Amino acid sequence: MSLIVQKYGGTSLGDIEKIMTVASRVKSSKDAGNDVVVVVSAMAGETNKLVDYCTSISEIPDPREYDVVVSTGEQVTIGLLAMALKTMGADAVSLTGSQVAIHTDSAHEKARIKKIESETIMDHLKAGRIVVVAGFQGINERGEITTLGRGGSDTSAVALAAALEADVCEIYTDVEGIFTADPNVVVRARKIDRISYDEMLEIASLGAKVLQIRSVEFAKNYGVPIHVRSTFTENEGTWVTKEDSEMEKVIVSGVSYDKNEAKVSILHVPDKPGIAAKIFGPIAEANINVDMIIQNISIDGFTDLTFTVTKADLPRAIEIITGVSGEIKAQEILTDDRVSKVSVVGTGMRSHSGVASTMFSALAKEGINIMMISTSEIKVSCIIESKYTELAVRVLHEAFHLGQETV
Amino acid sequence: MSLIVQKYGGTSLGDIEKIMTVASRVKSSKDAGNDVVVVVSAMAGETNKLVDYCTSISEIPDPREYDVVVSTGEQVTIGLLAMALKTMGADAVSLTGSQVAIHTDSAHEKARIKKIESETIMDHLKAGRIVVVAGFQGINERGEITTLGRGGSDTSAVALAAALEADVCEIYTDVEGIFTADPNVVVRARKIDRISYDEMLEIASLGAKVLQIRSVEFAKNYGVPIHVRSTFTENEGTWVTKEDSEMEKVIVSGVSYDKNEAKVSILHVPDKPGIAAKIFGPIAEANINVDMIIQNISIDGFTDLTFTVTKADLPRAIEIITGVSGEIKAQEILTDDRVSKVSVVGTGMRSHSGVASTMFSALAKEGINIMMISTSEIKVSCIIESKYTELAVRVLHEAFHLGQETV
Numbered sequence: 055m056s057l058i059v060q061k062y063g064g065t066s067l068g069d070i071e072k073i074m075t076v077a078s079r080v081k082s083s084k085d086a087g088n089d090v091v092v093v094v095s096a097m098a099g100e101t102n103k104l105v106d107y108c109t110s111i112s113e114i115p116d117p118r119e120y121d122v123v124v125s126t127g128e129q130v131t132i133g134l135l136a137m138a139l140k141t142m143g144a145d146a147v148s149l150t151g152s153q154v155a156i157h158t159d160s161a162h163e164k165a166r167i168k169k170i171e172s173e174t175i176m177d178h179l180k181a182g183r184i185v186v187v188a189g190f191q192g193i194n195e196r197g198e199i200t201t202l203g204r205g206g207s208d209t210s211a212v213a214l215a216a217a218l219e220a221d222v223c224e225i226y227t228d229v230e231g232i233f234t235a236d237p238n239v240v241v242r243a244r245k246i247d248r249i250s251y252d253e254m255l256e257i258a259s260l261g262a263k264v265l266q267i268r269s270v271e272f273a274k275n276y277g278v279p280i281h282v283r284s285t286f287t288e289n290e291g292t293w294v295t296k297e298d299s300e301m302e303k304v305i306v307s308g309v310s311y312d313k314n315e316a317k318v319s320i321l322h323v324p325d326k327p328g329i330a331a332k333i334f335g336p337i338a339e340a341n342i343n344v345d346m347i348i349q350n351i352s353i354d355g356f357t358d359l360t361f362t363v364t365k366a367d368l369p370r371a372i373e374i375i376t377g378v379s380g381e382i383k384a385q386e387i388l389t390d391d392r393v394s395k396v397s398v399v400g401t402g403m404r405s406h407s408g409v410a411s412t413m414f415s416a417l418a419k420e421g422i423n424i425m426m427i428s429t430s431e432i433k434v435s436c437i438i439e440s441k442y443t444e445l446a447v448r449v450l451h452e453a454f455h456l457g458q459e460t461v
Numbered sequence: 462m463s464l465i466v467q468k469y470g471g472t473s474l475g476d477i478e479k480i481m482t483v484a485s486r487v488k489s490s491k492d493a494g495n496d497v498v499v500v501v502s503a504m505a506g507e508t509n510k511l512v513d514y515c516t517s518i519s520e521i522p523d524p525r526e527y528d529v530v531v532s533t534g535e536q537v538t539i540g541l542l543a544m545a546l547k548t549m550g551a552d553a554v555s556l557t558g559s560q561v562a563i564h565t566d567s568a569h570e571k572a573r574i575k576k577i578e579s580e581t582i583m584d585h586l587k588a589g590r591i592v593v594v595a596g597f598q599g600i601n602e603r604g605e606i607t608t609l610g611r612g613g614s615d616t617s618a619v620a621l622a623a624a625l626e627a628d629v630c631e632i633y634t635d636v637e638g639i640f641t642a643d644p645n646v647v648v649r650a651r652k653i654d655r656i657s658y659d660e661m662l663e664i665a666s667l668g669a670k671v672l673q674i675r676s677v678e679f680a681k682n683y684g685v686p687i688h689v690r691s692t693f694t695e696n697e698g699t700w701v702t703k704e705d706s707e708m709e710k711v712i713v714s715g716v717s718y719d720k721n722e723a724k725v726s727i728l729h730v731p732d733k734p735g736i737a738a739k740i741f742g743p744i745a746e747a748n749i750n751v752d753m754i755i756q757n758i759s760i761d762g763f764t765d766l767t768f769t770v771t772k773a774d775l776p777r778a779i780e781i782i783t784g785v786s787g788e789i790k791a792q793e794i795l796t797d798d799r800v801s802k803v804s805v806v807g808t809g810m811r812s813h814s815g816v817a818s819t820m821f822s823a824l825a826k827e828g829i830n831i832m833m834i835s836t837s838e839i840k841v842s843c844i845i846e847s848k849y850t851e852l853a854v855r856v857l858h859e860a861f862h863l864g865q866e867t868v
Contacts, residue, residue: 070517107541110477112548119547122540122555126533133529134514140526141519148529152559153604197560 056221057179058083061093061189061211065228066285067131068098076285077138079226080184084144089179091218093189093211094135096127117162121191121201125151128188128207136186146184149174151191151199156210158192158200165192165200167209167272170217187214205266212269216276223278225265226285231292232257232264234456235309239444242457246307247290250297253307254280256399256433270294297401305402306409306454311447312395313440315345316368317425319360320375322385325352332382333359336374342367345395346428346437360426362437365391393425394443397435398450410434416453422446463628464586465490468500468596468618472635473692474538475505483633483692484545487591491551496586498625500596500618501542503534524569528598528608532558535595535614543593553591556581558598558606563617565599565607572599572607574616574679577624594621612673619676623683630685632672633692638699639664639671641863642716646851649864653714654697657704660714661687663806663840677701704808712809713816713861718854719802720847722752723775724832726767727782729792732759739789740766743781749774752802753835753844767833769844772798800832801850804842805857817841823860829853 060083062076084090095101104124108115132148139146154174158165178185189207192200202209208225215223229237230245232254237243249257251274258267264282273280273294283291323329330349337344347361363371368391375387396417403409410427413434417424422445426437438446451457467490469483491497502508511531515522539555546553561581565572585592596614599607609616615632622630636644637652639661644650656664658681665674671689680687680701690698730736737756744751754768770778775798782794810816817834820841824831829852833844845853858864 070514073518104537107477107537108544111480111541111544116544116547119540119544119555122543122557123537126536129533129536130511130514130530133526134518136529137515137518137523137526140523148526150529150606199557 055087055089057089057091057218058222058224059091059093059211059215059218059220060224060226061207062095062226062285063207063228064095064098064101066226067094067096067135070134073097073131073134073138076226077135077142077144079285080135081139081142081144084184091175091179091185091187091214091220092135093187093207093214094128094131095189095207097131100127100130118198121162121199125188125191125199125201128190132186132188136184139184139186144184145182146186147178148186148188149178150188151210152193152197154187156192156213158194158202160194160196160198160200162198162200164203165194166268167192167202167213170213172217175214175218202268205269208266208269209272212272212276212278212280215278216272220278222281223273224281224283226283227264228285229264230284230287230289231282232294233308235447235451236311239311239447240309240451240457243451244456246292248293248295248298249307250401251294252297252432253399253401254294256397256430257308257310265294304400305406306398306400306456307402308399309447309450309454309456310397310399311443312397313443314364314366315362315393315395315437316365316371316389316391317360317362317393317437318368318371318375319358319388319390320379320382320384320386321358321388322356323359323382325355325357329382330359332378333375334361336378337363337371340370340374342371342374346426346435348426348428362393362395362426392440393437394440394446395435395437396443396446396450397433398454399433401432403432403434412453413450416449417446420445420449462494462496464496464498464625465629465631466498466500466618466622466625466627467631467633468614469502469633469692470614470635471502471505471508473633474501474503474542477541480504480538480541480545484542484549484551486633486692487542488546488549488551491591498582498586498592498594498621498627499542500594500614500621501535501538502596502614504538507534507537525605528569528606532595532598532606532608535597539593539595543591546591546593551591552589553593554585555593555595556585557595558617559600559604561594563599563620565601565609567601567603567605567607569605569607571610572601573675574599574609574620577620579624582621582625609675610673612676615673615676616679619679619683619685619687622685623679627685630680630687632687632689634671634689635692636671637691637694637696638689639701639715641714642854642858643718646718646854647716647858647864650858651863653699655700655702655705656714657808658701659704659839660806660808661701663804663837664715664717672701711807712813713805713807713863714809715806716854716857716861716863717804717806718850719804720850721771721773722769722800722802722844723772723778723796723798724767724769724800724844725775725778725782726765726795726797727786727789727791727793728765728795729763730766730789732762732764736789737766739785740782741768743785744770744778747777747781749778749781753833753842755833755835769800769802769833799847800844801847801853802842802844803850803853803857804840805861806840808839810839810841819860820857823856824853827852827856
């Protein structure tokens with residue numbers, strides 16, 4: 055008998071019929087002799103509706119009250135799923151973040167889990183009940199409702215699996231697992247059977263939306279095995295686990311892309327201490343996430359700085375840079391939002407040189423120009439023109455022999 | 462400086478614009494120097510949507526989980542209203558039933574308030590905050606969410622006013638107060654300035670939907686003055702208070718009607734002990750509320766029994782009575798759902814005879830037949846044919862001189 059934490063996202067719970075489907079899936083795990091804790095998101099569309107209410111009252115809604123409002127989405131789902139399980143003859147009980155209790159810090163809208171009390175859940179499991187927990191939410195030390203930020207239910211699930219010392223955390227989604235590339239772009243993309251936490255972290259931060267980055271960090275820190283799989287089939291999905299010897303044989307695990315990038319170049323700024331801080335200080339204060347930063351070689355005491363942000367953040371980034379441009383004596387500011395990032399990821403890179411050069415020559419062969427390059431131990435990313443995104447993903451997938459043996 | 466509890470219903474909070482209107486109304490009470498606690502219902506339509514979710518999973522949804530789901534409606538509203546108040550520069554904080562805490566028994570879907578802790582609210586008031594509390598909900602001794610039943614926010618507000626020893630409980634609604642009759646039926650209906658708890662109890666139980674009956678009982682028991690008034694005007698509404706000498710001068714305060722009645726007659730049953738119990742025992746077990754019961758004079762050891770239930774409960778009532786008809790040896794069962802109840806209410810009746818006879822002759826003059834009569838110390842009700850309802854209300858309003866001096 056295992057203790058399994060299962061997490062179902064909003065698209066798996068989009069309407070009553072889907073909730074019933076999820077309920078029978080949960081029940082069969084229980085009937086197979088497992089203890090089951092289910093973590094759920096809000097029904098698809100619900101969170102957006104609640105956010106719309108808030109933002110129509112104020113552009114920047116009060117964070118404490120925002121959390122009071124948006125956390126109701128998950129509360130609706132836990133009640134409905136527990137109800138559905140009971141109609142099927144399974145004993146089930148729902149718990150809010152407060153009832154569990156999931157303790158977080160007080161950073162409303164993006165709180166971090168500090169501690170999860172396992173006693174209430176364990177008591178219900180011992181009594182033979184399926185426990186349905188609201189994802190995405192917790193309480194701070196004053197008993198106020200907090201939320202973990204978009205995708206936070208993944209983190210709730212992994213954190214619960216860690217706290218309960220579960221055997222596995224199953225993340226149910228509308229795809230079969232993690233693929234070597236987006237199957238919509240690369241026909242021969244192959245489902246990955248096992249992937250390491252570090253690779254998954256890179257893939258998640260490179261734009262894939264299957265798992266929230268923080269949940270992977272959490273899983274890595276606590277050694278929680280994650281199984282990403284489809285709500286709608288019985289197939290094995292992708293296991294995200296700690297690195298093992300088998301994984302190292304694979305040099306590159308996958309190719310990913312992110313079309314949500316925009317590029318800002320600040321030309322001819324004096325190359326002296328403090329300039330970068332003057333630029334990126336106010337950017338960080340405005341909560342704008344900077345992805346890549348490139349600084350060219352300094353010529354005659356001047357340099358060019360280029361960085362990328364999300365397309366949505368570009369207008370505010372331009373505003374901020376324009377504001378400091380006098381102070382930093384920038385000659386010109388150029389922006390481009392028709393760029394994408396393509397990346398190859400794999401733990402095997404560590405012990406194999408030549409990944410970057412294979413990538414560059416594969417792109418060059420198709421006449422795709424590389425605008426920016428960034429590397430980590432297990433990843434190489436390039437910024438290219440947006441219109442070449444799909445082509446680039448396909449040639450890289452081919453260049454690293456990631457395709458299926460048979461289509 | 463007063464401590465005011467204000468309650469706003471769903472129609473006053475139907476959309477974001479209305480929430481902003483309520484917020485400015487609340488803020489002006491605060492700006493006038495009062496401590497203000499606001500109790501809110503779910504936005505109009507929300508509770509129905511949540512109930513529909515539940516009933517599409519199961520005809521009789523699990524009560525514990527039903528409460529988890531439907532209580533989210535009020536949680537959304539408290540967050541939005543507190544948020545709206547903050548955008549107007551008022552300091553405000555929202556509290557769920559659990560956060561207050563409002564302790565109830567464990568009768569899910571129709572829980573009763575046992576105790577309200579005033580400390581958290583008083584602390585926020587002392588800090589100068591407007592406190593926005595979710596109506597309709599509480600927690601039981603296991604920390605489970607409970608709800609008080611439809612219209613329960615009225616009871617939440619009155620109970621809070623009692624616990625906080627508030628100076629007044631203001632019930633904001635979409636009408637100007639309590640009227641001598643439904644203004645849609647009687648053009649000359651007059652707003653009542655003051656009415657006693659007992660009269661209000663009769664009026665509420667006679668079909669008027671302005672106040673939940675239990676909230677009036679609560680107000681009576683704890684001596685909480687209720688002020689029923691419009692969200693959309695500054696006019697004084699109707700004060701519901703303990704009886705005073707002025708009230709006694711008025712013999713009849715108002716005329717009410719209820720079209721939601723149905724009549725069941727059981728003919729020729731043996732008139733012996735235990736028969737009534739055999740009929741009304743199973744009816745009560747099925748949670749069917751019986752309004753009037755009439756038993757005719759027994760002839761040759763047999764009698765006829767007639768009672769009324771709501772139209773919605775009629776099919777189940779028939780089913781139950783048919784089930785026991787053999788046992789009680791009933792000759793025939795007749796039903797009629799084309800009936801209404803018209804009533805006159807007033808504390809002054811106690812010291813004035815003749816109210817019933819004035820009522821009967823006013824109805825007779827219009828040729829309206831009376832099918833059943835029921836009286837209490839301060840009320841006379843008649844069951845009549847539905848089609849005469851509005852006519853009956855108008856002639857009674859006239860007969861007791863309830864109209865406005867000038868139209």
